[in-house]
Amino acid sequence: MFGRRMVLGRILGFEIRADISWVFLALLILWSLASGFFPSFYEGLPQGLYWTLALVGTIGLFASLLFHELSHSVVARAYGLEIQGITLFLFGGAAEMREEPRTAVSEFLMAIAGPIASLVLAAGFYVLALLVAGVGTPEHWVGVPRYLAIVNLALAVFNLLPAFPMDGGRALRAALWYWGKDLRSATKVASRLGQGLGMLLMAAGIAQAILLGNFVGGMWWFLIGLFVQGNAGATYQQLLNRFALHGMSVREVMTEDPVVADPDMTLRRLVDEVVYPQHHHRFPVVREGRLLGYVGTNQIKQVDADVWERTRVGDVMVAAGDDNVIAPDAGAEKALERLQQSETGWLMVADGERLHGVLALRDLLQYLQLRQELEAPA
Ligand SMILES: [Zn+2]
Structure with missing residues (x-):
């Protein structure tokens, strides 16, 4: 608004x-x-x-x-x-x-x-x-x-x-x-x-x-x-x-096992092998099971395409923090509120360094629409 x-x-x-x-x-x-x-x-x-x-x-x-x-x-x-x-x-x-x-x-x-x-x-x-x-x-x-x-x-x-x-x-x-x-x-x-x-x-x-x-x-x-x-x-x-x-947790509405990026991957490989085939905008960055941050099209765009070959994901990623991570046990209502207020409309679901999934506003709204379609009183 x-x-x-x-x-x-x-x-x-x-x-x-x-x-x-x-x-x-x-x-x-x-x-x-x-x-x-x-x-x-x-x-x-x-x-x-x-x-x-x-x-x-x-x-x-x-x-x-x-x-x-x-x-x-x-x-x-x-x-x-x-x-x-x-x-x-x-x-x-x-x-x-x-x-x-x-x-x-x-x-x-x-x-x-x-x-x-x-x-x-x-x-x-x-x-x-x-x-x-x-x-x-x-x-x-x-x-x-x-x-x-x-x-x-x-x-x-x-x-x-x-x-x-x-x-x-x-x-x-x-x-x-x-x-x-x-x-x-x-x-x-x-x-x-x-x-x-x-x-x-x-x-x-x-x-x-x-x-x-x-x-x-x-x-x-x-x-x-x-x-x-x-x-x-x-x-x-x-x-x-x-x-x-109401009464649901983030775990119940998140997308499990999301595709992740490795911090040592070059941006060239990230774009060709992850971004285009998966057609998502953002990916968690994980090394040996530890969540480090995320990388998305906004970060990739900041780098000239001719140096993608030499730039690594770890150099441009956004570190994981309170504004992009939510706990799996947090309430789904709260998550919707946070997604609507966030600029990216996207959160990583993790406790500590362990990634459980991701949650996108678009997916959550899609889920709500499906529920409404199937459960609305006739
Ligand atoms: Zn008034």
């Missing part, structure tokens, strides 16, 4: 990051405030003042989004859930949890904390607008807290829609889970609603563009719809995966 991101800092112990797409959003908001919103409400002001108002408004919006996500994160932490950090991206923000809430009540409170925070902010900015108006501040400056009150109210309402991946969808799932005691069917309902809402938003976007000629607005609705629709489906799939892997 996220592309390149930069770390902005830390608040209350949570790492705050901005996805590269957020820069685009920030500029778009700044531009639309400076050239649309403020000039239409407060006519005849100097151009520079519109941009100043817009800048303050954009910073206020940024802080509001952050406050919303922080409130989710604080409640999650209170329930002992690990939060990886907060990432701001094209469609707002996301508090990234490493794990799912364990109880319906904790999920409900965590979900509802965000919209409540936005409502509180909306009320706060409304009062602020009244206060600054009361002391005779120029009307256009009163417009900034007024704008932020409206935006936070809209944020709260939109997020309360009872459909995944909106906060309202999580709250609905938690409520269904609480009353029906079945997380799986509760998730199914919330994610179906999310997919429906996504379709609706996309249709509304197309209608806006075609019927009203509002292409930019229509495109936004369409993109948000696409995001909501995709995300809602993915959430349900992820839960099915977790259920399927």
Whole structure:
């Protein structure tokens, strides 16, 4: 879901990051405030003042989004859930949890904390607008807290829609889970609603563009719809995966006896005799039964093809370590999580120096698909 991101800092112990797409959003908001919103409400002001108002408004919006996500994160932490950090991206923000809430009540409170925070902010900015108006501040400056009150109210309402991946969808799932005691069917309902809402938003976007000629607005609705629709489906799939892997160990899902490379082999031989015939991207490097590391196409590519003859696997391999090795007794759920977060989507399964197998994200997803195909209730 996220592309390149930069770390902005830390608040209350949570790492705050901005996805590269957020820069685009920030500029778009700044531009639309400076050239649309403020000039239409407060006519005849100097151009520079519109941009100043817009800048303050954009910073206020940024802080509001952050406050919303922080409130989710604080409640999650209170329930002992690990939060990886907060990432701001094209469609707002996301508090990234490493794990799912364990109880319906904790999920409900965590979900509802965000919209409540936005409502509180909306009320706060409304009062602020009244206060600054009361002391005779120029009307256009009163417009900034007024704008932020409206935006936070809209944020709260939109997020309360009872459909995944909106906060309202999580709250609905938690409520269904609480009353029906079945997380799986509760998730199914919330994610179906999310997919429906996504379709609706996309249709509304197309209608806006075609019927009203509002292409930019229509495109936004369409993109948000696409995001909501995709995300809602993915959430349900992820839960099915977790259920399927629950209680299983890495040993049960790994690929046993993988083809390995010898550290003394030349890259030429590795490519001709191992990589091409096996058509895999990565191979564990083993000498006399001891796992040393791995070598893959990324390492081979770093070396000029004309010196492959003289370069040995041991010279370019990546040493075995915590970020590329998992224990055979580790949980398969945990393995899926690690594979999804890793850059290579590939882990070696070993205890100490003894290699047991390898585990690739692609294979694990394939396995899950087979299970679903054969075991899904008719
Ligand atoms: Zn939220």
